Amino acid sequence: xxxxxxxxxxxxxxxxxxxxxxxxxxxxxxxxxxxxxxxxxxxxxxxxxxxxxxxxxxxxxxxxxxxxxxxxxxxxxxxxxxxxxxxxxxxxxxxxxxxxxxxxxxxxxxxxxxxxxxxxxxxxxxxxxxxxxxxxxxxxxxxxxxxxxxxxxxxxxxxxxxxxxxxxxxxxxxxxxxxxxxxxxxxxxxxxxxxxxxxxxxxxxxxxxxxxxxxxxxxxxxxxxxxxxx
Numbered sequence: 001x002x003x004x005x006x007x008x009x010x011x012x013x014x015x016x017x018x019x020x021x022x023x024x025x026x027x028x029x030x031x032x033x034x035x036x037x038x039x040x041x042x043x044x045x046x047x048x049x050x051x052x053x054x055x056x057x058x059x060x061x062x063x064x065x066x067x068x069x070x071x072x073x074x075x076x077x078x079x080x081x082x083x084x085x086x087x088x089x090x091x092x093x094x095x096x097x098x099x100x101x102x103x104x105x106x107x108x109x110x111x112x113x114x115x116x117x118x119x120x121x122x123x124x125x126x127x128x129x130x131x132x133x134x135x136x137x138x139x140x141x142x143x144x145x146x147x148x149x150x151x152x153x154x155x156x157x158x159x160x161x162x163x164x165x166x167x168x169x170x171x172x173x174x175x176x177x178x179x180x181x182x183x184x185x186x187x188x189x190x191x192x193x194x195x196x197x198x199x200x201x202x203x204x205x206x207x208x209x210x211x212x213x214x215x216x217x218x219x220x221x222x223x224x225x226x227x228x229x230x
Contacts, residue, residue: 091202093199093202093213093223093229094199094200094201094202095198095199096198096199096229096230097120097196097197097198097199097229097230098196098197098199098213098215098221098226098227098228098229098230099122099194099195099196099226099227099228099229099230100194100195100197100215100221100225100226100227101194101221101225101227102194102195103121103177103178103179103192103193103194103195104175104176104177104178104195104217105119105120105121105175105176105177105178105195105196105197105217106119106173106174106175106176106195106197106198106215106216106217107119107161107163107171107172107173107174107175107176108173108198108216109173116162117162117163117170117171117173118160118161118162118163119136119160119161119163119176119178119195119196120158120159120160120161120195120196121158121159121178121193121194121195121196122156122157122158122159122193122194122196122227122228123149123156123157123158123159123178123180123191123192123193123194124155124156124157124191124192124193124194125153125154125155125156125157125182125191126189126191130151130152130183130184130186131148131149131150131151131182131183132148132149132153132180132181132182132183132188132191133146133147133148133149133180133181134146134147134149134159134178134179134180134193135178135179135180136161136176136177136178137176137177137179138171138174138176138177139174139175139176141177144165144166144171144176145161145164145165145166146166149180149182153182159178159180159193161176161178175217178193178195179191179193180193194227196230197215197216197217197219198215198216199213199214199215199216200214200215200216201213201214202214203220210222210223210224211223213226
């Protein structure tokens with residue numbers, strides 16, 4: 001009976017060393033690899049038993065293949081866990097408000113079924129001011145409300161509007177633009193305003209893990225473009 005001294009007798013190396021053959025040990029599953037080793041031991045020539053050093057090297061190779069497979073399985077499991085965790089975190093944002101990169105806000109009821117409306121925005125002051133004005137425009141660009149900002153404000157100012165125009169008349173829910181200007185060193189300076197919008201739903205891309213927020217004004221925004229969560 002012909003002896004089998006090494007796994008290389010079953011899978012001789014290819015002449016082309018730049019490409020690995022389809023029968024490379026790395027392409028085998030751990031179970032098939034183990035079966036080949038057992039067959040090698042059962043069929044070896046008693047007069048020329050396998051060299052101990054070579055046998056240990058083959059065991060080490062088997063351990064490497066098995067370890068890589070287990071590592072791949074662990075990474076797959078970790079990826080699935082991270083994706084699930086992202087989904088749960090994203091779901092927790094529903095019902096909360098975010099500060100976006102737009103000054104277009106949404107005038108909505110403060111709670112379901114309430115007749116009281118509110119629009120909120122953050123006005124970013126660059127340095128201390130000696131006064132200023134905040135403006136609200138409707139969808140046509142008409143000015144419907146303005147108010148004086150307090151003097152000495154610096155940093156971020158939280159603006160809230162109840163939907164009443166300058167005559168005290170209630171305006172309908174919808175989108176309104178918030179803008180502001182301040183007085184610094186006696187000169188008017190335009191300020192940045194960022195609307196607060198509610199999160200209605202979230203979408204998690206199963207391939208990339210990217211999270212998109214569907215907001216109360218009907219727009220969508222990647223979570224990376226959110227300035228602040230409230």
